[in-house]
Amino acid sequence: GAVVSQHPSWVICKSGTSVKIECRSLDFQATTMFWYRQFPKQSLMLMATSNEGSKATYEQGVEKDKFLINHASLTLSTLTVTSAHPEDSSFYICSAGWGGNQPQHFGDGTRLSIL
Amino acid sequence: AQRVTQPEKLLSVFKGAPVELKCNYSYSGSPELFWYVQYSRQRLQLLLRHISRESIKGFTADLNKGETSFHLKKPFAQEEDSAMYYCALSYGQNFVFGPGTRLSVLP
Numbered sequence: 001g002a003v004v005s006q007h008p009s010w011v012i013c014k015s016g017t018s019v020k021i022e023c024r025s026l027d028f029q030a031t032t033m034f035w036y037r038q039f040p041k042q043s044l045m046l047m048a049t050s051n052e053g054s055k056a057t058y059e060q061g062v063e064k065d066k067f068l069i070n071h072a073s074l075t076l077s078t079l080t081v082t083s084a085h086p087e088d089s090s091f092y093i094c095s096a097g098w099g100g101n102q103p104q105h106f107g108d109g110t111r112l113s114i115l
Numbered sequence: 116a117q118r119v120t121q122p123e124k125l126l127s128v129f130k131g132a133p134v135e136l137k138c139n140y141s142y143s144g145s146p147e148l149f150w151y152v153q154y155s156r157q158r159l160q161l162l163l164r165h166i167s168r169e170s171i172k173g174f175t176a177d178l179n180k181g182e183t184s185f186h187l188k189k190p191f192a193q194e195e196d197s198a199m200y201y202c203a204l205s206y207g208q209n210f211v212f213g214p215g216t217r218l219s220v221l222p
Contacts, residue, residue, distance in 0.1 A: 032208050043201070043215040044159075051208065093159070101147035101205045106159040 003027050004096045006107030014115055015086060021079045021110045023094030029074035030096035038091045050077045084114045117142045119204050119213035127219045128192050136187040136216045138202030147205040148185040150176055154198045192220045
């Protein structure tokens, strides 16, 4: 149980385009989803916390207008990288959980490459 | 602010040797602590949580509230234990990860 699916797993696109990444909890309802960014051989960097039905809470230094997060249902959260540039190239990971002090379950991540 | 620290970025041990990955946290309430592991080219997965008090893959971790620590231990390391290990603290709707420790078990 507690499977989190992230799609796409890898995307390559041109600079200036927008890219949407989906995070789905397949067999449970996730009240809280987190979005992370991970650079090679580095730790996870929390970007934002997404609660179903409310606005996401962004970490300091993360541009809200650049990284749009939507958590419209208890099983789906999306991250849209708007007007992507090469410096946005990274590995993006989502996690989902029941909230409270329950563990988070992770997706496989999305490798984003901006040309 | 709540923080999780893992002082070692890289820890190398020989196969069969004991291993301890350190984790300290700062939180004034009752913490919920976890260890996550990320093997090469795989997703992060939950290794263990402190309230379950179980041993997973030979690893154990004890919460020491006096020292605000939650160190991960294994008496005899195996090569397949080589991975990235993250300590995490949960409080309310928040989840805070430490910077991670890369464990390398040498043959």
